[in-house]
Amino acid sequence: MVNSNNTKANVLMMKKLLVFTLIMFVFGYALVPFYEKFCEVTGINNLLKPDVSVNDKNWVDEERWVTVEFDANTRGLPWQFKPLQRSTRIHPGESITVMYEITNNSEREVIGQAIPSYSPRFLDKHLKKFECFCFTKQVLKSNETRQMPVQFVIEPGLPADINTVTISYTFFELPDGASTIKK
Amino acid sequence: MRSKSAVTLAGVSALALYSSMAVGSKYNLPEPQSVIAKDIYDQHIVLLWICLVIFVGVFGVMFYSVLKHRKSLGYKAANFHHSTAVEIIWTVIPCLILVAMAYPATKTVIAMKDTSSPDMTIKATGYQWMWGYDYLQGEGEGISFYSKLSTPRAQVENKAPKGENYLLEVDNRVVVPVGKKVRIILTANDVIHAWWVPSLGIKQDAIPGFIRDTWFTADKPGIYRGQCAELCGKDHGFMPIVVEVMEASEYSKWVAQQGASAIKTSMHVEN
Amino acid sequence: MAAVHGDAHGHEHDDHHPSGIMRWITTTNHKDIGTMYLWFSFAMFLTGGTLALGIRAELFQPGIQILQPELFNQFTTLHGLIMVFGAIMPAFVGFANWQVPLMIGAPDMAFARMNNWSFWLLIPAATLLVSSFFLPGGAAAGGWTFYPPLSTQGGLGVDFMIFAVHILGASSIMGSINIITTILNMRAPGMTLMKMPMFVWTWLITAYLLVLVMPVLAGTVTMLLTDRHFGTSFFNAAGGGDPVMFQHIFWFFGHPEVYIMILPSFGIVSEVIPTFSRKPLFGYSSMVYATASIAILSCVVWAHHMFTAGMPAVGQLFFMYATMLIAVPTGVKVFNWTATMWRGSMSFETPMLFSIGFIFLFVIGGFSGVICAIVPIDIQVQDTYYVIAHFHYVLVSGSLFALFAGAYYWIPKWTGRMYNETLGKAHFWLSMFFFNLTFFVQHFLGLAGMPRRIPDYNLQFADFNMISSIGAFGFGMTQLLFLYVMINCIRSGEKAPQKPWDGATTLEWTHLPTPAPYHSFEKPPVVQ
Numbered sequence: 004m005v006n007s008n009n010t011k012a013n014v015l016m017m018k019k020l021l022v023f024t025l026i027m028f029v030f031g032y033a034l035v036p037f038y039e040k041f042c043e044v045t046g047i048n049n050l051l052k053p054d055v056s057v058n059d060k061n062w063v064d065e066e067r068w069v070t071v072e073f074d075a076n077t078r079g080l081p082w083q084f085k086p087l088q089r090s091t092r093i094h095p096g097e098s099i100t101v102m103y104e105i106t107n108n109s110e111r112e113v114i115g116q117a118i119p120s121y122s123p124r125f126l127d128k129h130l131k132k133f134e135c136f137c138f139t140k141q142v143l144k145s146n147e148t149r150q151m152p153v154q155f156v157i158e159p160g161l162p163a164d165i166n167t168v169t170i171s172y173t174f175f176e177l178p179d180g181a182s183t184i185k186k
Numbered sequence: 187m188r189s190k191s192a193v194t195l196a197g198v199s200a201l202a203l204y205s206s207m208a209v210g211s212k213y214n215l216p217e218p219q220s221v222i223a224k225d226i227y228d229q230h231i232v233l234l235w236i237c238l239v240i241f242v243g244v245f246g247v248m249f250y251s252v253l254k255h256r257k258s259l260g261y262k263a264a265n266f267h268h269s270t271a272v273e274i275i276w277t278v279i280p281c282l283i284l285v286a287m288a289y290p291a292t293k294t295v296i297a298m299k300d301t302s303s304p305d306m307t308i309k310a311t312g313y314q315w316m317w318g319y320d321y322l323q324g325e326g327e328g329i330s331f332y333s334k335l336s337t338p339r340a341q342v343e344n345k346a347p348k349g350e351n352y353l354l355e356v357d358n359r360v361v362v363p364v365g366k367k368v369r370i371i372l373t374a375n376d377v378i379h380a381w382w383v384p385s386l387g388i389k390q391d392a393i394p395g396f397i398r399d400t401w402f403t404a405d406k407p408g409i410y411r412g413q414c415a416e417l418c419g420k421d422h423g424f425m426p427i428v429v430e431v432m433e434a435s436e437y438s439k440w441v442a443q444q445g446a447s448a449i450k451t452s453m454h455v456e457n
Numbered sequence: 458m459a460a461v462h463g464d465a466h467g468h469e470h471d472d473h474h475p476s477g478i479m480r481w482i483t484t485t486n487h488k489d490i491g492t493m494y495l496w497f498s499f500a501m502f503l504t505g506g507t508l509a510l511g512i513r514a515e516l517f518q519p520g521i522q523i524l525q526p527e528l529f530n531q532f533t534t535l536h537g538l539i540m541v542f543g544a545i546m547p548a549f550v551g552f553a554n555w556q557v558p559l560m561i562g563a564p565d566m567a568f569a570r571m572n573n574w575s576f577w578l579l580i581p582a583a584t585l586l587v588s589s590f591f592l593p594g595g596a597a598a599g600g601w602t603f604y605p606p607l608s609t610q611g612g613l614g615v616d617f618m619i620f621a622v623h624i625l626g627a628s629s630i631m632g633s634i635n636i637i638t639t640i641l642n643m644r645a646p647g648m649t650l651m652k653m654p655m656f657v658w659t660w661l662i663t664a665y666l667l668v669l670v671m672p673v674l675a676g677t678v679t680m681l682l683t684d685r686h687f688g689t690s691f692f693n694a695a696g697g698g699d700p701v702m703f704q705h706i707f708w709f710f711g712h713p714e715v716y717i718m719i720l721p722s723f724g725i726v727s728e729v730i731p732t733f734s735r736k737p738l739f740g741y742s743s744m745v746y747a748t749a750s751i752a753i754l755s756c757v758v759w760a761h762h763m764f765t766a767g768m769p770a771v772g773q774l775f776f777m778y779a780t781m782l783i784a785v786p787t788g789v790k791v792f793n794w795t796a797t798m799w800r801g802s803m804s805f806e807t808p809m810l811f812s813i814g815f816i817f818l819f820v821i822g823g824f825s826g827v828i829c830a831i832v833p834i835d836i837q838v839q840d841t842y843y844v845i846a847h848f849h850y851v852l853v854s855g856s857l858f859a860l861f862a863g864a865y866y867w868i869p870k871w872t873g874r875m876y877n878e879t880l881g882k883a884h885f886w887l888s889m890f891f892f893n894l895t896f897f898v899q900h901f902l903g904l905a906g907m908p909r910r911i912p913d914y915n916l917q918f919a920d921f922n923m924i925s926s927i928g929a930f931g932f933g934m935t936q937l938l939f940l941y942v943m944i945n946c947i948r949s950g951e952k953a954p955q956k957p958w959d960g961a962t963t964l965e966w967t968h969l970p971t972p973a974p975y976h977s978f979e980k981p982p983v984v985q
């Protein structure tokens with residue numbers, strides 16, 4: 004039916020389209036790092052900021068006050084997790100340490116790990132954390148309680164109309180023996 | 187052929203009648219209770235009018251043609267098949283209309299996103315299937331409770347008559363003062379939920395592991411009801427949201443009461 | 458929907474292929490395969506329709522009567538999946554199989570054997586979907602959009618669904634490769650691209666969209682699968698992933714997908730309207746450009762499904778503007794159809810009625826689409842019955858009505874027999890009435906605050922839900938009439954002339970006898 008000339012052209016076309024299909028499949032996966040990069044640049048989900056050294060002093064904006072709220076969540080593990088203070092008022096540029104507390108209410112040893120999230124979502128561009136417990140494995144024995152510090156500074160570059168921000172953590176259970184979540 | 191156009195006409199007018207049933211009834215967006223909800227309400231009405239005018243215009247022409255340019259009336263077909271001028275006009279005009287629609291919407295979008303300078307912050311956490319609330323900051327700081335559907339099971343199973351607020355009532359309402367900017371922080375414990383109160387004009391997904399925020403300022407005291415708006419499993423239809431807006435003095439009383447009674451100690455459920 | 462071939466081409470030289478069931482299993486003939494696609498999609502349409510009636514029966518009154526919430530969620534999920542992937546998409550592929558070679562003067566599809574595989578892959582996929590109801594834990598229940606983490610929670614039903622989607626995706630990709638190659642390489646001499654019938658143009662563009670986005674869907678479901686079973690955390694916050702990323706990738710596929718389901722309908726309608734207006738299509742080249750720009754724009758608007766997921770204002774504004782822009786080429790199409798009808802010499806046989814019905818109702822769906830594109834308004838209506846109303850106006854009275862128009866239009870060519878015009882018209886008017894009864898009220902339900910995907914609701918929504926359910930049952934029953942009309946036509950319709958529509962101008966009417974012979978255009982026609 005189809006003459007051989009045509010067949011050759013058809014097969015060539017099919018090959019091209021198959022390659023294209025493959026590219027699009029890979030593209031689907033490429034969207035993952037792309038999305039992460041995009042979120043990092045625009046600060047949409049603010050997973051983690053690389054830590055900076057404390058000497059990185061910024062000037063303190065004495066004129067301005069920012070309310071920082073602290074929030075804690077757990078997901079799927081028998082822990083009590085809370086900040087020791089719910090909110091504080093600081094000047095941009097001023098470094099501060101707050102404590103969070105975790106308690107294992109169960110009768111077994113549980114491994115957990117926290118990930119952070121912020122509001123407004125671009126906060127991480129203006130938030131420098133010197134010390135933080137997120138993305139590190141926490142092992143709590145039965146009924147053990149631990150306090151963990153978070154030391155950070157809100158940079159004076161924070162847009163002028165923002166006067167309340169939230170720093171939130173969620174603890175997830177790590178299955179026994181799982182390596183830490185990396186970002 | 188006569189009878190066919192009669193049928194068409196009858197059909198169209200039936201449709202028009204049927205749609206007019208909704209006008210002015212409870213079947214519109216609910217009465218707005220915040221600035222944002224008001225903006226949304228007004229823009230929606232304006233858009234409906236624009237759409238209606240275009241609709242009548244386009245289908246007026248089409249139905250005129252359907253009635254007149256019929257083979258059965260002996261109408262002879264013309265043979266034109268394009269006109270660059272006309273085509274440019276009907277590309278440009280819709281663009282202009284769209285710009286007119288986008289302008290007010292853009293302003294509202296920016297206003298909706300402005301969660302700065304709140305008077306108080308409340309965190310809402312979605313659980314399968316209820317909401318948890320924590321007053322994070324502002325008057326009432328430290329208050330924390332769960333809010334579950336309070337409609338008796340018997341009503342759902344048709345074993346008891348259904349009340350007025352069937353499926354839209356909870357054991358513990360979120361209480362906020364009137365006229366204060368309330369920022370809502372959202373997260374979820376298990377799967378995605380969405381916090382929606384139509385009269386206040388807010389809907390925001392609650393995403394496990396992340397926080398999102400939104401805000402409202404209620405204009406009037408009252409009780410405003412909404413529902414979870416993101417499929418979250420079996421009882422997705424059974425996790426309403428009820429916000430009670432109080433005068434400032436009433437609100438302070440409520441806060442004092444909460445302080446006296448036992449407050450949820452931990453900030454999460456065990457599962 | 459189309460001929461059982463036995464009597465339709467008895468006089469043809471079909472002696473050299475197997476008969477009985479083996480004929481259908483081994484066939485590489487585009488007409489046989491087209492026929493199978495159409496019957497398959499109709500069967501799926503009835504299956505999905507039955508699920509919809511289950512949903513509507515539950516929603517007939519407040520309270521839980523028939524479907525427990527778990528089962529209700531399985532019904533909505535499978536209704537959506539089956540209608541989208543089992544009914545609408547294969548139906549269009551069936552039309553492409555039958556019509557593309559006939560309209561471009563090619564003897565068959567470019568890859569006849571692959572064509573056979575693309576069809577037969579559908580059967581295991583459909584079986585997986587339907588049988589998942591009988592698994593312990595039931596079918597997938599996370600919505601046809603299967604957002605994680607909800608879909609990570611589900612049981613074996615979700616794995617069946619993932620597997621089915623993989624197979625369906627492979628089938629679609631093979632089908633599209635075939636269609637693109639056929640159109641680009643096998644046109645009759647003289648048929649330049651800008652002389653191709655609109656239906657062929659719309660399918661060419663659709664097929665490109667398919668190879669563009671189906672692999673992305675395959676990637677998404679693969680990630681979901683490995684998240685569920687192999688410890689990856691693409692969409693799991695606990696492992697450093699993000700559930701919202703799933704939505705982005707899904708809708709990167711999902712929005713072009715809705716245009717995949719509507720562009721070929723534009724093509725069908727653009728064939729039918731000129732034929733029954735006895736006047737050439739107005740603005741052919743602007744139609745082609747409009748179709749192409751819709752396809753391109755459809756790739757950059759996906760996040761309009763996620764306005765409440767939490768996006769920066771710039772993101773919301775970008776996706777709002779891009780989405781509104783799609784209204785422009787869509788409007789151009791509607792104006793072109795109107796101008797085609799203007800000063801034509803129209804007659805109103807069933808295909809024309811369905812096409813006009815299509816334009817009328819599709820425009821309503823288009824308007825509600827623009828309203829949904831306005832971010833502040835969408836914040837209110839997203840995930841409510843308003844959206845349900847919107848997409849049924851574009852999918853049922855859009856895609857489905859166009860499919861009906863096409864079926865009535867081409868059935869004489871396929872079977873050699875005419876359908877019963879009176880019954881066809883009855884089918885149209887009943888569909889029109891019941892469709893609006895079902896879905897128009899859903900706009901009000903959504904505005905008034907009824908979320909979608911809920912099995913039970915407050916009393917204030919009761920009256921319109923009851924109307925909607927009555928309409929749905931009427932609509933469902935009306936489709937049995939369609940089945941009857943088609944079977945009646947195949948069995949005992951009057952003999953059709955070569956060109957039953959005097960205004961038709963495409964090759965299948967001008968160059969081929971009726972019914973179209975089993976092997977057509979073995980020598981290509983010459984197009985001036």
Ligand code: HEM
Pocket residue numbers: 506509510512513533534536537538540541545600601602845849852853857895909910911929932933
């Ligand atoms: C007899 C005709 C039909 C009726 C009565 C009907 C009714 C419904 C109902 C009641 C829902 C569920 C609402 C909810 O989410 O709570 C729904 C969802 C849906 N329908 Fe239809 N439908 C029909 C035909 C179609 C067709 C032809 C399509 C073709 C594409 C379609 C596509 C969808 C989709 C994609 C959903 C969303 C499913 C989901 O969100 O999980 N429907 N329909």
Ligand SMILES: [Cu+2]
Pocket residue numbers: 378379380414415416417418419421422423425
């Ligand atoms: Cu929900």
Ligand SMILES: [Cu+2]
Pocket residue numbers: 711712715758759761762
């Ligand atoms: Cu879309």
